[in-house]
Amino acid sequence: MTDNRPLMSKVPADHLPIAIRAFAPPPPKPGAEPLRKRGSGKPTPPSDWTLVFDTETTVDAAQRLRVGAYQFRKGDQLDEAGLFYDPGAFTAAELETLRRVAGESGLTLRTAAEFIDQVLYDRAYDLRASIVGFNLPFDISRLAISTVPPAAR
Amino acid sequence: MNNHELNRERRRQRALERLGTNAPRCPFCGITNPLVMELHHVGGQAFDDTLVPVCRNCHRILSDWQKDHPPSKGNPPSDPERIGHFLLGLADMFELLMTRLREFAEKLFASDKHSQDQGGEAQP
Numbered sequence: 001m002t003d004n005r006p007l008m009s010k011v012p013a014d015h016l017p018i019a020i021r022a023f024a025p026p027p028p029k030p031g032a033e034p035l036r037k038r039g040s041g042k043p044t045p046p047s048d049w050t051l052v053f054d055t056e057t058t059v060d061a062a063q064r065l066r067v068g069a070y071q072f073r074k075g076d077q078l079d080e081a082g083l084f085y086d087p088g089a090f091t092a093a094e095l096e097t098l099r100r101v102a103g104e105s106g107l108t109l110r111t112a113a114e115f116i117d118q119v120l121y122d123r124a125y126d127l128r129a130s131i132v133g134f135n136l137p138f139d140i141s142r143l144a145i146s147t148v149p150p151a152a153r
Numbered sequence: 154m155n156n157h158e159l160n161r162e163r164r165r166q167r168a169l170e171r172l173g174t175n176a177p178r179c180p181f182c183g184i185t186n187p188l189v190m191e192l193h194h195v196g197g198q199a200f201d202d203t204l205v206p207v208c209r210n211c212h213r214i215l216s217d218w219q220k221d222h223p224p225s226k227g228n229p230p231s232d233p234e235r236i237g238h239f240l241l242g243l244a245d246m247f248e249l250l251m252t253r254l255r256e257f258a259e260k261l262f263a264s265d266k267h268s269q270d271q272g273g274e275a276q277p
Contacts, residue, residue, distance in 0.1 A: 044170045079154050126163045
């Protein structure tokens with residue numbers, strides 16, 4: 001008899017322990033005043049500023065950032081459009097091409113570090129902008145400044 | 154956007170975040186600049202957490218009127234005391250609103266009279 005089950009269901013499963021990390025606020029002390037809420041108690045919605053960006057990466061397993069494109073807008077008005085790049089992922093010739101394309105297209109060219117400091121934090125974060133991207137967790141993680149191994153248990 | 158504009162916009166956005174809204178408006182005089190607005194405790198800070206954005210001028214008036222409310226009796230205040238102070242604060246706000254409505258009406262009448270004296274027709 002032919003086994004018509006999907007391939008994955010034929011593979012014996014490995015049973016592994018699952019660890020969950022939770023961040024829970026400590027319970028209030030007995031008799032303590034309840035926390036005062038500001039305004040309606042709801043977070044203020046984002047401002048009318050928007051940062052839209054996308055990244056392109058290497059095609060290997062690391063998927064390291066190479067270049068990205070962004071627009072920073074207030075409502076439907078464009079404030080700045082530009083490109084950012086990881087200097088370590090470009091040859092001198094490629095970087096020269098990138099500079100030429102940015103110059104011809106009127107785009108601001110920044111390194112990834114400059115983009116993070118001057119656009120993502122100084123503008124988008126400080127001005128409470130909406131940050132827009134396609135599969136944003138992937139693109140934001142390409143901008144990670146550093147990583148550390150998890151704490152030993 | 155240069156650094157000067159960025160710093161100015163940064164302060165404006167901080168003010169909006171502090172106020173808890175992107176479109177603040179003083180309910181009494183209609184001003185919308187978030188830099189001149191504050192959060193007013195309707196029933197007084199000791200009695201109520203309800204906050205409304207108002208301009209600094211109107212806030213000073215309302216806070217002054219709160220000085221005429223009964224002093225606190227217990228710590229923490231009882232629920233009837235909290236509700237009573239909230240209602241007094243609400244009454245103060247209605248009183249200030251009525252004052253402003255009368256001022257606006259008088260300005261409209263004055264504007265209308267001025268237009269008629271000039272031989273024109275007042276615009277609604």
